[in-house]
Amino acid sequence: MPREDFIAVDHFSFFYGAKQALFDIHMDIPERQVTALIGPSGCGKSTLLRNMNRMNDLIDGVRHAGDIRLNGSSLYDPKIEVISLRKRVGMVFQKYNPFAKTIYENVVFSLRVAGRNGRRELDEVVERSLRSAALWEEVKDRLHESAFGLSGGQQQRLCIARAIANQPEILLMDEPCAALDPTATLKIESLIRDLKEQFTIVIVTHNMEQATRCSDRTAFLYMGRLIEYGSTRQIFETPRQEETEAYISGRFS
């Protein structure tokens, strides 16, 4: 039975120094579904997403209030290592960012840092992850070449393969298609629909069609506040809030 509050954002507020970026966000993200975060630029989508694996810890002078729980356990539990927490959450960034390594080494990076070096296991993981990311057929003959030899869309899919190699529970994607052409975008969207079988996915997007095409739930953020949250269908067909409607119908900038 999938859990309805797999990621529980519990009255969460977030500050960059003196500037408050998130105001009392409260939402439950269900297991093995795709949840889209939409909203105008600067509204705090990335901030919220990055808090789900505590990437914001890397920034100086940040502060938070409230809590986020993954599968019932708090992210801010002092007994939990940030590192082991991040292993449960994969992340794909807005701009593709493969390492200066071979395709193979990019994919197995998360296993290597965990000290898993068995050749057989790594080979399996590479094939499985690249197949999941729909990249296997294109790169299977050049696994040991530099990742920079790939096209932009291929690099982004490689980043997805890298993020799911260690089989996390959650996959966070921050505008994964922002730098891609329509074909690559479509490939990644169908990929997202496939990956839903295994992962809980949170995706940030500016593309309304994309949200309707591949998400089950949609949350609309505006100026750091959660304005509306519901099934994608409901949000796009019968938005309850005026701002939501204004935004999705494009009357908003």
Next chain:
Amino acid sequence: MSIPPQQAPDPKRFEVSKGTLLFDRLMTQVIRCGGIAVILAVFGIFLFIVKEIVPLFSGAEVRPGEVREQTGERPQVLGVDEWGERPFLYSGRDRITFISATDGQREEVEIPGLKDKVITATAYDPVNRRVALGLDDGSVGSFIVAYQTEFADDGSRTVKPEITLEPWFQVSVGEGAVKALAYGDGGAARVLVVAREKGLAVLRLAQKRALVGKPKLALAGTDDLTSQVNSEILGVAASQNGQAVLVADASGEVRYFQSDAGKVSLIEVFRPFGEEPPVRMDFLFGGVSVAMTRQGGEQKIFSLFRPEGSEIRVFGETKSFDPLGSGTPVFAPNLRNKSFLTGAGGRLTLRHLTSGATRWEGEAPFEPVLATFDGKSEHFFIAAEDGRIQGYRLDDPHPEAGWRAFFGKVWYEGGSGPVYQWQSTGGTDDFEPKLSLIPLIVGSLKGTFYALMFSVPIALLAAIFSASFLPHDMKRVVKPAMEIMASLPSVVLGFLAGIWLAPMVEDKVPSILLLCLSLPVSALLVGVLWCRLPMKSRRLFEGGREWLLLLPVLGVVAMVAWSLGPLLEKALFVYRDPGGREIADFRLWWPQATGLPFDQRNSMVVGFMMGFAVIPVIFTIAEDSLSNVPKTLTAAAAALGASRWQVVRSIIIPVASPGIFSALMIGFGRAVGETMIVVMATGNTPVTSWNIFSGMRTLSANIAVELPEAAPGSTHYRTLFLGALVLFMLTFTLNSMAEILRQRLREKNKIV
């Protein structure tokens, strides 16, 4: 909503203003000129250095003059004035012939008092221009050819010869005519070696100061050496100072007698060519080396040296030269330096004793039997059997230079074997400069090595820590602090090293050893313990503040280690003095245990201080390149569950490696070229040794120390430039190699 009324567009809106264009062009030109000027300046410096050192590697330039005919007897002595203008020939009669080198005019001069004497042997000392004479009745005497130089009002020079006869002495030893003789003029004490048909004697002459008039030369004693030689005597030689006497006999043996404090004693018997006797024995400038030549032209140099463990200096073979070829060998020592002219059968070569190099080679127009140099080493002359003579102009400003002298092992006079040595100046005129650059190159590399050994780990680890672990607010303090450290003038550091650090650490070596060991170990231990701590207590120091915990620990460890030093010294570094007493002192223990010296101003002190100067250089550049690794990469790695250290190791360091590499190279360049610290913090002894507790002299320090006293244009001066070029090439090749490697690294780890 109404649209504001449209205004007519400005027709000039697509134009670029004249000022912008002008400024743009101007700046382009200025920058281009600047760039070209920099390249030209570097190239100019390089050219200047090369121009200064090229003469070192060119051989001697020799221009022959005209052959001057002279019909007559076979000459026995060929001499010349110090200007090389009026050579003379003497054939063992009562006349002496002067020939003008410029127009060939001859002038015969009578030597008073030689009218009825039968001269059976002559010897010539070109320094004093003294012709020693041996007679058929066994008496010996000498005359001196002096030249009076007169300068006319128009600046022209006339050289007028003048002959002074010296007293005669009857040799009381042996019988028969004088066969061979040699004159050694040591000023107040002189020797005359006389071989008669039967008998060998050394006459000791003393200059007696008279109350009025000139000092008088008197016989102080005669030593009979007849019984010391068993075969027929073929030749005798005496060194310039009269202290060394060599006697060659028919059996091939050469005997070395030392004349010292009124006593002549046999020191050594040796065979330069086995059974065969040498046909010539000629002392070289300085009187320490003698060239032995045998029939057929084989030539060997024997020099006085002190064998290990011996107090007495003996002759040993230091060099052998290619055979001269058949014919009568001729020989003339240069009167200014250690080169000499030799040859046989019409071929002439100018050789140098120290470097063993052939400076010049040429064909004489006749087969010479005599040769001589002028006193300024600007001319030499050769004479044929029939009395023809020819002069040569010689231009050889750097006879002692050459590849061998600078980079090879050279057996210097007085040394007990070939060595690399730098000793450019000495107390006496006949001092032989030792110009090997090897000790200086080793010194440079040694100082650099110890400095980098100390600074590279500290600087790189600090850079990594500061770039990847230290919180921002602290980083803002650390970086400017490092930059202040970099701006400390090196003369201040050198001063501190020499005056304060060197005396302070001199007797604290064991403490420093302990420190070097215990600090890293305890830091690692704290790290291990830290990992064992429960999460809760670790949170207290999280986020790059862990060092606050480490600092007091390190402080305590350092204090303990420092104070435990003497205990370690007592336990391990105990010196046993000759009386059997035991003294716990590292300074005495080190030479005893390793055989290497311990200096107060040593490489360790230089390593610390130069390291101190290099740390900020490496740190700043490495830190910058580490900080510039794109955040997207580190974030991606962190998101994949890499720990901070894993992010650093597998992402940051590889991407920053070209920058780290150039940091190391710039640090290296700084250390190699560093001058003031080395000058002030070491004894500047040019030793070829990697001993950490001895000093050194680096190429740069050598230039700083010696250039002010080197005469421009001299060999010494040019050699210093050669040192500069070596330094230049050293850094240049290393930097070029590093640049290539850096490009490779960048290629490999490039980020899009």
